[in-house]
Amino acid sequence: MERDDIIEYSLDAHHSEEEGRRMRRKIWLVTLLLAVVTTVEVALGAYWKEWMPHSWHMVKWTFVVLTLVKATYIVMSFMHLGDERRNIRAIILLPYALFILYLVFIAIWESNYVHWVWVNFL
Amino acid sequence: MSGDASKALSNDVLWGGGRSPFSISYGKMMMWFFLVSDALTFSGLLTAYGFVRHSTTEAWPIGEEAFRALPFLHDPYPLIYVALMTAILIFSSVTMVLAVEAGHRMDKAGVVKWLFLTVLGGAFFVGSQAWEWSHFNHGGGGYMTTDTGAKYWVHTDEHDTHDPSSKESFALVPAMPGHYLIADTLPGGTPMEHVHGAEAQKLWQEKVAYVHGAPFPWSAEGMDYNEYGPTQYANFFYFITGFHGFHVFSGVIINLIVLIMVLRGVFHRRGHYEMVEKAGLYWHFVDLVWVFVFTFFYLL
Numbered sequence: 001m002e003r004d005d006i007i008e009y010s011l012d013a014h015h016s017e018e019e020g021r022r023m024r025r026k027i028w029l030v031t032l033l034l035a036v037v038t039t040v041e042v043a044l045g046a047y048w049k050e051w052m053p054h055s056w057h058m059v060k061w062t063f064v065v066l067t068l069v070k071a072t073y074i075v076m077s078f079m080h081l082g083d084e085r086r087n088i089r090a091i092i093l094l095p096y097a098l099f100i101l102y103l104v105f106i107a108i109w110e111s112n113y114v115h116w117v118w119v120n121f122l
Numbered sequence: 123m124s125g126d127a128s129k130a131l132s133n134d135v136l137w138g139g140g141r142s143p144f145s146i147s148y149g150k151m152m153m154w155f156f157l158v159s160d161a162l163t164f165s166g167l168l169t170a171y172g173f174v175r176h177s178t179t180e181a182w183p184i185g186e187e188a189f190r191a192l193p194f195l196h197d198p199y200p201l202i203y204v205a206l207m208t209a210i211l212i213f214s215s216v217t218m219v220l221a222v223e224a225g226h227r228m229d230k231a232g233v234v235k236w237l238f239l240t241v242l243g244g245a246f247f248v249g250s251q252a253w254e255w256s257h258f259n260h261g262g263g264g265y266m267t268t269d270t271g272a273k274y275w276v277h278t279d280e281h282d283t284h285d286p287s288s289k290e291s292f293a294l295v296p297a298m299p300g301h302y303l304i305a306d307t308l309p310g311g312t313p314m315e316h317v318h319g320a321e322a323q324k325l326w327q328e329k330v331a332y333v334h335g336a337p338f339p340w341s342a343e344g345m346d347y348n349e350y351g352p353t354q355y356a357n358f359f360y361f362i363t364g365f366h367g368f369h370v371f372s373g374v375i376i377n378l379i380v381l382i383m384v385l386r387g388v389f390h391r392r393g394h395y396e397m398v399e400k401a402g403l404y405w406h407f408v409d410l411v412w413v414f415v416f417t418f419f420y421l422l
Contacts, residue, residue, distance in 0.1 A: 009147040010396035015226050023223050031216045038212065042205040045421040060422055067417040071410055078219045079406045088144045092154050100165045107169045111176035118179045 030077045037066050153400050157407045160369075164411050167365065168418050171358045180352045204420050207250045208412065211370075214243025215409040218377075218402045225395025230384065233398060237381045240405065244374040251367045258359065266294075266332040268325060274317070276332065294322045359419065366415055369408045376401050 015023070044059055076082035081089055144151060175182055217239040224232030266274050274294040294317040317325060380401045389395045 009145065009150075010394040010399075013226050013394065013396070013399070014228065017227060020223055020227050024220065027216065027219050027223065031212075034212050035209070038205065038208055041417070041421060042201050046201050063417050063421045067413055070413045074215065074406055074410045074413065078215055078409075079403055080222075085143070085145050088146050088151065088154070092158055096158050096161060099162060100169075103165065103169050104172075107173040108176060111173045114173075114177035115179065118177070 026077070030073050033073060034070055037070055041066055147396060149396065149400050150403070153403045157403060160407065161411075164362075164365070164414070167358075167362050168414060171362065171418065174352075174354045174358070178352055178354070182352065182355065201420060203250070203254065204416065207247055207254075208416050210243050210250070211247050211409050211412050214240045214247070215406050217243065218405045222395070222399050222402045225389070225398045228390065228395070230387070230390050233384050233389075233395060234381065237377060237384060237398065241374055241377045241381060244370055244377065244405070248367060248370050248374065251363060251370070255360070255363075258356075266326070266329045268328050269330050274325065276326075293318050294325055362415060362419065366408070366411055369411065373401075373405050373408050377405060 041063060044062065081092065217236045221233050221236035221240060224236060266276050268274070276294060380397055383389060383397065384395070389397055
């Protein structure tokens, strides 16, 4: 049987000096974005509550959104998933999303119930 | 670009149907599948943490209160150390992607330079985590009883001081059930009263017993309440950051091996640097997980 694990897709990944410059520019732009987002997160986490004690819920959601923004840039840009074909992107992201969205949903739903039980019966 | 979705490939690499649906090498695809399964594991752990935190009826430690120490400094710097760790890990991810880019140009010197910086950043992160664990272990003080039977938390905010009275910031907090030193003001609860200065020194002289360090998930003698609140907090902290730290450690080892192979010219002879790319995928994943651990453990 012919081996199919030694096919050299890797050679097609080579790029020129010119392309390299463009890619490095993009890498540094993404780096800047990640740094700015992390700084905002830390500033929010450390100081926000002192000024506005009643907006904690909003801050919490800001954290979640900023984290997803960071994750998207890491996966799509640094891990080059954005440059892959749509098929490979789908078989990586969709099964994961399917499981985890359900898991998160059911965990939040059930933990509300468990909390309610503890408050009322224990 | 690495995926080459747009490039025409030679017939030799296409599947029986005349076209490859993925246009990706076997090794990279398997690395991605492994990362998906690993991501499910980490998501399961973080979701379990969320479940416990969301369902608990006890006061839960606050991230910026629990993690506010810097090595060699005594003042509180909320989240600064962990922010520094995050920055180092993100930066080592950047150097990794630059190493991959250099590999695509067959620039051996560039790969060596960036990969070396990646290994350095990873090693620094593991070391930082060791320090943070040690600091978390020692805690911010201890627990004392006086001859009148009163119980006090001893608050020093310094991990290596065994006689808290030698510190200026020495403070005692009456230990009440359900009240934790770590949260100065509990959400919706009464603020705890601090005893400072001369009064604290006097109480310290009258102490009957003192137990240093309180944050272990198991109970030390006479301690009904843990400095860091419910024991699940420390359990999850050690398990999740430990599991992640193990990933960082193994990533550093893998990167080091790849670096040695690059130095020996293995990949240059092979004609491509895809091994750097595969190790890079794993390394970026470690960074990706940390982004979530940082948010869900330290910020929320």
